Amino acid sequence: MDTYSDEIDLREYIEILWRWRFFIVGITFAAALTAALVSFFVLQPIYQASVQVLAPQTPVPAEVIKSPHFMDLIIDGLDLRDQYDAFSLSKAVSLETSKSSNTLTTIRVETGSSELSTRIANKIAAQFLEFVKKTHEDTIASSVGYYEEQRDAAEASLAAVREELAELKQTANLVALQNEVERLASQVTSYLTQQVEAELRERELQKGIEELEKALETTPATV
Structure with a gap:
């Protein structure tokens, strides 16, 4: 008896669906058409451009x-001041650092x-490369300047001791002064x-840096 009742219920469901088949098809078609129209006329298409930069021994690119x-x-x-501020442009930019090499970073712009995506991606890469170059130049200039100062100070001390040595050649401090001369001479050599x-x-x-610049010029961004 239950089996017969189930068959009747199933038949009724099928009959209901059949009676409303045009309505169901129409609703489905309307939904699909609405989604297509919204995607085409309302939603703005998104274009992505990416470029890779290789910048060894730099701060974290992000x-x-x-x-x-x-x-x-x-x-x-x-x-682009009329289109973006710093926050909104930052949201359009993403970065991915290679797991195999922490010096290779992919910059993506959407x-x-x-x-516009290509222009921004290439500009970011060029600006970052300029930053890396400036950072290295400042570091080297600071290091060279420090060594030059230390060398000049050691040379000045060595000259003073040599003058004192010339005046005190006959004194008991001759050996000590000679040792000081040798120490300062070694220090000057080290600084040099x-x-x-x-x-x-x-x-x-x-x-x-020059090789990186050449690589950047010959590597187009992919959209």
Whole structure:
């Protein structure tokens, strides 16, 4: 008896669905059409552009690029002040650092224009590369300046001791002064060596920066 009742109920459901089939199809079609119209006329299309930068021995790229000051540089550089502020542009930018190499970072930009996304991505890469270059130059200049100051101070001390040694050649302090001369001479040599190493490192970093700039020029952003 229950089986017969179930068959009747199922038949009634099918008959109801059949009677309303045109309405159900119409509602489904209307929903699909509405979704298509909203996507086409209301929702703004999103275009993504990406570019990779290789910047060894630098601060974390996200901390630099996503900072308000850096975003303002991009906005002013591309004359986008009427479209973005630092916060809104930061929301359009994402970064991904390679797990295999923490020096390789992918910069992605999403906007409503493929051309604008590409311009912003390339500008960020170029601006970040300039930041890296400036950071290295400041670091090297500071290191070289420090070694030069230490060398000059050691040379001045050595000259003073040599003068004193010339005046006191016959005194009992001759051995001690001679030892001091040798110590300061060794110190001067050490500072000179450090200065040469710093200058060599500066040339290597400069060469690396030039190679990065060439790589950036020959690597187009992908949209």
